[in-house]
Amino acid sequence: MNVGIDKLAFFVPNTFVDMTDLALARDVDPAKFHIGIGQDEMAVNPTTQDIITFATNAAAPLLSEEDKKAIDMVIVGTESSVDESKASAVVVHDLLGIQPFARSIEMKEACYSATAGLALACDHVRLNPDVKVLVIASDIAKYGLNTGGEPTQGAGSVAMVVSANPRILKLNNDNVALTQDIYDFWRPFGQAYPSVDGQFSNATYINAFAQIWEEYERRTSLSFEDFAALAFHTPYTKMGKKALMPMLEKKKPQNADELMVQFENGIVYNRRVGNLYTGSLYLSLISLLENGELAAGNRIGLFSYGSGTVAEFFSGELVEGYEQQLRKVEHQSMLDARKRLNIAEYEVMFEEKLDLNHNKTFDDPTPYSVSEILDNHRLYKK
Ligand code: HMG
Numbered sequence: 001m002n003v004g005i006d007k008l009a010f011f012v013p014n015t016f017v018d019m020t021d022l023a024l025a026r027d028v029d030p031a032k033f034h035i036g037i038g039q040d041e042m043a044v045n046p047t048t049q050d051i052i053t054f055a056t057n058a059a060a061p062l063l064s065e066e067d068k069k070a071i072d073m074v075i076v077g078t079e080s081s082v083d084e085s086k087a088s089a090v091v092v093h094d095l096l097g098i099q100p101f102a103r104s105i106e107m108k109e110a111c112y113s114a115t116a117g118l119a120l121a122c123d124h125v126r127l128n129p130d131v132k133v134l135v136i137a138s139d140i141a142k143y144g145l146n147t148g149g150e151p152t153q154g155a156g157s158v159a160m161v162v163s164a165n166p167r168i169l170k171l172n173n174d175n176v177a178l179t180q181d182i183y184d185f186w187r188p189f190g191q192a193y194p195s196v197d198g199q200f201s202n203a204t205y206i207n208a209f210a211q212i213w214e215e216y217e218r219r220t221s222l223s224f225e226d227f228a229a230l231a232f233h234t235p236y237t238k239m240g241k242k243a244l245m246p247m248l249e250k251k252k253p254q255n256a257d258e259l260m261v262q263f264e265n266g267i268v269y270n271r272r273v274g275n276l277y278t279g280s281l282y283l284s285l286i287s288l289l290e291n292g293e294l295a296a297g298n299r300i301g302l303f304s305y306g307s308g309t310v311a312e313f314f315s316g317e318l319v320e321g322y323e324q325q326l327r328k329v330e331h332q333s334m335l336d337a338r339k340r341l342n343i344a345e346y347e348v349m350f351e352e353k354l355d356l357n358h359n360k361t362f363d364d365p366t367p368y369s370v371s372e373i374l375d376n377h378r379l380y381k382k
Contacts, residue, residue, distance in 0.1 A: 003125045004166035004316055005118075006132070007067075009327050010283050011058035012156035012273050013045035014338045014366065017346045022151060025343040033151045038237030038267070042274040043338075044346055045155045047354045048364035051078050051138040052088050052380060054157035056095045056368040059136060061330070062161055068097055070132040071161075073124060074104040077114030077278040079187070080140045081106060082378065092136065095368060095382055110185065111139075111233055112306025114158075114278040119314075121162040122171055129164040136160070139277035141235075144193045145347060152236040154274025158282035167325045168289070169300065169316040176216045177312040178208055185307030201307055202242065205233075208311035209243040209303055216313050224253035227315070228298035229262035231284040233305040235275045237267040240284070240303070265292035272335050278306075289318075290328040296320040354378070 019039050023030040033039055045054075055076055063071075074096075076089040087106035107113040114137030121133035138157035143149025184201035187194040209232075217223060224247075232240025241263060248256045266288035276283050281304050288300070298318045305311045341349065354373060361372045364381075371381040 001126060001129060001164055002166065002170045003122045003164055004162065004171040005160050005169040006163040006166040007062040007161035007325060008158070008168055008282070008286055009058050009062050010156060010158045010269070010279065010286055010331060011054050012043045012334065012338070013049050013054070015044050015046070015341050015349070016041045016272075016338045017044055017341055017343070019151060021343055026146065026150070036238065037151050039151055039271060039274055041272040042151070042153055043155045044341060044349055045140060046349055046364065047352045048362045048370040049366060050082055050370065050378070051076070051080050051140065051157065052082065052091050052095070052378075053366065053368045053370065054155070055088065055092045055136040055138040055159065056380075057366070058138070058157040059092070059096055059134060059159035060368065061327070062159055063096060067132060067161060069099050070130070071098050071134050072102045072128075072131045073121065073133040074098060074102060075107060075117035075121060075133065075135045076105075077107045077117045077135070077137045078139050079108060079110055079113070079277055081108070088138070091380065095380055098134070109310050110306030110308050111235070111277045111280060112304050112310045112312065114282065115304035115312050118160065118162065118171075119175060122173065125162055125164055132161055132163045134159065135162055137276065137278035137282055139279060141275040141277050142193055142350070143196065145350060147193070148198050149194075149196055152275050154276050156273055156276045156279060156283070158276065158279040158286065160282065167319055168322045170319055171314065171316045174216070174220055175312055175314040176212050176219060177310060178212050178215075180204075180208070180309050182309050184309060202239065204307075204309055205239060205305050206243045206246070208305060208309060210247060212303070212311055212313045213247055224248065224251055224259060225255055226299055227259065227301045228294055229266065229288055229292055230259060230301040230303065231266045231281060231288050232263075232303045233281040234267060234270040234284045235280060237270050240267070243303070262288060262292050262294075269331070269335070286331065289322065290326050290331065294318055296322060
């Protein structure tokens, strides 16, 4: 039975910072951000938009009434949860009007967890072909003002409907995962921003891809030449390239140039958004499908990486007519319609926090935004 991604969309908040503005404010050569890091714009959110509102805004346009009846599991992968106990997926389930007899959970392992969610969803559908699973990756990446990580921030969400006979990407169940207990990036309880050893995290990512690729080749006997394109977890767009290029130089596949062209197609949206943490790989997949002109039957590889670390490589094959399921026009208009913040506005927005100890109402026009703080919890506008 074919199982995989039937529907796919992303959402980003409607404000951003231009990376030239940020570079000039931080007394950095703009070429370092645009070329060295590979970022042009960075998504920034007001406090009335959180991982729950991103998730619902990404998923809502995808779901038909039939989907809402068929979905029996909602999985949210995140590392920017709004609650230590209650899963964001429970709120998302309610806001989206999904039938009540469903399982709703939140998963965590840095930027990796949505990949575990996707694998769980596929296994569940293989056992229960009539049901669908909603998998959402939703995060706010924040390192702090004037920090080394600042140009690699971002915010947003990717939603995927997983089903039998998927209309976009059939997943091949060939996943190879790698777990290593490493402190390259972590965030202890109560700490607003992560602790990160930037250069070490780069090296760990590169090394994880090299190890997994060798194991994937050994297990499947496939090579780079069997792939039309590869999409990577994209904390900043240069990162995947830093992992892929040494392996292409080592393996020397005939299609190395084509893989690099497709790599660039896979980072078009990421350059304009920044790091979505759990959603970054899947935003890159959307960017690839909407800008890559790939053909049905093409095999695509996906490399997922979460600090700490768990990494995973897996593949899928594009389904005939997949283009018709994409939302290219909507995605590009959403990116184009955003407001460019100046750095003073960004810094004020960055420091704002919701105070759960004081009841307050809000008037953010964005659908599914926080409408009220009431008795120590958030209420959302549907
Ligand atoms: P940095 O020290 O600001 O930058 O840290 P750098 O000195 O390493 O320079 C970056 C690149 O810009 C270099 O290119 C420079 O040569 C180049 P590279 O050697 O990489 O090819 N450069 C220039 N290029 C053109 N013109 C110039 C110029 N100047 C320099 N004038 C770092 C960069 C990414 C480490 C930092 O921003 C950071 O710590 N970010 C956060 C951590 C991160 O994103 N790590 C990625 C791997 S870990 C991961 O992916 C997991 C994660 O998503 C979290 C999770 O799983 O939850 C982060």
